[in-house]
Amino acid sequence: DTEVTQTPKHLVMGMTNKKSLKCEQHMGHRAMYWYKQKAKKPPELMFVYSYEKLSINESVPSRFSPECPNSSLLNLHLHALQPEDSALYLCASSQRRGGGDTQYFGPGTRLTVL
Amino acid sequence: DQQVKQNSPSLSVQEGRISILNCDYTNSMFDYFLWYKKYPAEGPTFLISISSIKDKNEDGRFTVFLNKSAKHLSLHIVPSQPGDSAVYFCAASASNFGNEKLTFGTGTRLTIIP
Numbered sequence: 001d002t003e004v005t006q007t008p009k010h011l012v013m014g015m016t017n018k019k020s021l022k023c024e025q026h027m028g029h030r031a032m033y034w035y036k037q038k039a040k041k042p043p044e045l046m047f048v049y050s051y052e053k054l055s056i057n058e059s060v061p062s063r064f065s066p067e068c069p070n071s072s073l074l075n076l077h078l079h080a081l082q083p084e085d086s087a088l089y090l091c092a093s094s095q096r097r098g099g100g101d102t103q104y105f106g107p108g109t110r111l112t113v114l
Numbered sequence: 115d116q117q118v119k120q121n122s123p124s125l126s127v128q129e130g131r132i133s134i135l136n137c138d139y140t141n142s143m144f145d146y147f148l149w150y151k152k153y154p155a156e157g158p159t160f161l162i163s164i165s166s167i168k169d170k171n172e173d174g175r176f177t178v179f180l181n182k183s184a185k186h187l188s189l190h191i192v193p194s195q196p197g198d199s200a201v202y203f204c205a206a207s208a209s210n211f212g213n214e215k216l217t218f219g220t221g222t223r224l225t226i227i228p
Contacts, residue, residue, distance in 0.1 A: 004157075031214060042203055042218035043158065056214060090157050096214075100146035100165050101207065103216060105157035 003027075004106035006091050012112045015081060021109045023074040023091030031096035032074040033103060034066060037088045049074060050096055081113045117141045118206050120219035128227050133191040135222050137204035140185065144206035148216070149178060149189045151200045158203060162189070191224075199226045 004025045013019050023032065031050045035043040048056035049068040063085075065077040074091055088110055092103040119138045127133045135149075145166040150158035164171040164178045164187070171178050177190045191198055201223050205216045 006157075033214075040221075042220055043216075045215060048214050050214065088155065092157075100163055100209075101214075102148060102160055102163055104160055105150075108155070108157045110155060 004091055004093055004104055006089075006106040006109050008109060009107070010110045010112075012114065013078065013081065014114050015083075017081075018077070018079045020078065021076040021089055021091075021111075023076075023093075023106055024072055025093040025104075025106075026072055027093065027095075027104070028071075029093035029095050029104075030071060031094045031101070032068060033092040033094075034064075034074070034076050035090040035092065035105075037090055037108070043090055047076075078111075081111075083113050086111055086113045115140075116220070117144075118204060118217050118219040120202075120204060120222045122222050123220070124223040124225070126225045126227055127194050129196060130193045133189075133194045133198065133224055133226070135189040135191075135202050135204075135224065137187045137189075137219050138185060139187075139206050141206070141208070141217075142185070143208040143210055144217070145209050146207045147178070147180060147187050148205045148207075149176075150203045150205060151198075152203060152221070153200050161202075194224075194226045196226050196228055199224060 034046040037043045047066040067075040088108045090108045091106040094101045094103045148163040149161045152158045162176045180187045201221045204219045
């Protein structure tokens with residue numbers, strides 16, 4: 001089973017709203033990732049959590065705040081977003097093992113900021 | 115600086131024939147390579163991977179070839195089926211950096227013609 005689940009599937013929010021995206025995996029993976037993907041572009045890495053600790057922040061604006069409550073869950077808290085933040089937000093997980101590490105992606109949350 | 119390049123934005127292939135998707139990279143530190151398939155508004159689906167210690171990996175209809183000296187990899191799909199129509203991304207990572215960071219190519223849209 002290589003399933004990563006994400007909720008909600010779609011989200012529309014105003015620039016003053018606070019919302020959260022959720023991601024869950026039960027594969028025992030120890031690394032979890034947030035990506036942002038705009039239309040006709042490849043996914044762009046935002047954050048990496050490795051063994052529940054933030055290991056990579058790709059200079060993401062502070063209006064995006066990640067949280068990893070435990071090894072199976074990953075949240076992305078959103079506040080005061082801009083219309084240009086509208087995109088598909090993807091979560092992924094991997095075993096975090098030596099050598100090749102395959103990332104498995106969830107279905108994504110389509111975010112629209114009005 | 116685009117470290118992973120897919121120079122063909124689109125490719126059309128007759129059903130039943132072979133599809134060949136190409137990918138070039140510039141960073142010699144990359145040692146693990148993956149191919150993902152993506153439908154619109156969905157997360158990327160992992161297809162196949164290859165470590166730099168190999169030059170070929172096969173899984174059913176999918177074969178990935180790696181030419182390290184040319185810094186080139188290719189994905190062969192045979193026979194091609196209508197359900198293979200999607201955008202294909204190649205991605206690369208470096209074990210020196212824990213394989214945490216995937217660098218994606220810009221994608222190739224494959225269309226299988228019935």
